[in-house]
Amino acid sequence: ExxxxxxxxxxxxxxxxxxxxxxxxxFTFSSSAMSWVRQAPGKGLxxxxxxxxxxxxxxxxxxxxxxxxxxxxxxxxxxxxxxDSLRVEDTAxxxxxxxxxxxxxxxxxxxxxTLVTVSS
Amino acid sequence: EIVLTQSPATLSxxxxxxxTLSCRASQSVSTYLAWYQQRPGQAPRLLIYDASNRATxxxxxxxxxxxxxxxxxxxSSLEPEDFAIYYCQHRRNWPLTFGQxxxxxxx
Numbered sequence: 001e002x003x004x005x006x007x008x009x010x011x012x013x014x015x016x017x018x019x020x021x022x023x024x025x026x027f028t029f030s031s032s033a034m035s036w037v038r039q040a041p042g043k044g045l046x047x048x049x050x051x052x053x054x055x056x057x058x059x060x061x062x063x064x065x066x067x068x069x070x071x072x073x074x075x076x077x078x079x080x081x082x083x084d085s086l087r088v089e090d091t092a093x094x095x096x097x098x099x100x101x102x103x104x105x106x107x108x109x110x111x112x113x114t115l116v117t118v119s120s
Numbered sequence: 121e122i123v124l125t126q127s128p129a130t131l132s133x134x135x136x137x138x139x140t141l142s143c144r145a146s147q148s149v150s151t152y153l154a155w156y157q158q159r160p161g162q163a164p165r166l167l168i169y170d171a172s173n174r175a176t177x178x179x180x181x182x183x184x185x186x187x188x189x190x191x192x193x194x195x196s197s198l199e200p201e202d203f204a205i206y207y208c209q210h211r212r213n214w215p216l217t218f219g220q221x222x223x224x225x226x227x
Contacts, residue, residue, distance in 0.1 A: 045156075045164065045207055047216040061215045095163055105211030106154055108175065110163035
């Protein structure tokens, strides 16, 4: 059974940093592209970042480029999102998502989400 | 950036009716379009990928069609658990984007 366990969210001040983690199990992690998708309270879905199975290729939304860094440790079956220079508008539920097959951009399975609140 | 526009914003129907949801892209996405369902307090769930392929475990009452800029998600014979928010999403190029969602509510 595929499982994705998001963690690392919390309350942080504007300008601060946070690192999210997503522990994966039940599939061959190193073969799967992974993404982060967020949802502000009461709003729709916004794709944040994606990474290939090997970790060689990374992609970012313009809203987070230069501030967020996606990475993965295939030996630990874990996906990360390092978030720096956080802004109030980054407040959201953050979901990790597994790609369908090896293709980036189709979100077959989702974590339960971890809430990030940026506030002074 | 490709903008996806979903209509209607809210759709009010009764169980056993058929729902037709629309997603229009600002430029062609070929068939690189997916549909997701999100129930309150839950993570989204993949329903349809590449415009017309049902994801694993998705009931046959869910079907997708379209190509280029116009897409449709059809839900036949609505069940109580189908009342939720539905999002379309493209993977034609970067950045990936979602539509703003259609809320399907019980009439």
